[in-house]
Amino acid sequence: MLIGMSTGVKLPPQxxxxxxxxxxxxxxxxxxxxxxxxxEVFELKQRLDELCExxxxxxxxxxATQEMVNEAIQEYRASHPSRQP
Numbered sequence: 005m006l007i008g009m010s011t012g013v014k015l016p017p018q019x020x021x022x023x024x025x026x027x028x029x030x031x032x033x034x035x036x037x038x039x040x041x042x043x044e045v046f047e048l049k050q051r052l053d054e055l056c057e058x059x060x061x062x063x064x065x066x067x068a069t070q071e072m073v074n075e076a077i078q079e080y081r082a083s084h085p086s087r088q089p
Contacts (some may be wrong), residue, residue, distance in 0.1 A: 015023070062068040069079060 028036065028039065059068060
């Protein structure tokens, strides 16, 4: 367990990074693989959150519309016939 993580104590980023490195160094190969996959999921979620926010910004500014979404769906379906419902 990372010190400070379960106690509500806010650690500086440098200390958190050092603690994480220590914990990673102690992991078995199998656990390291699982931790790596979890970090990938975390990173993908961050990218998805950014994409959603960018899309919402574009929608509010009128740079994305329902018509554009419908056209994109139609174009995708036309180029990927096996993906049609």
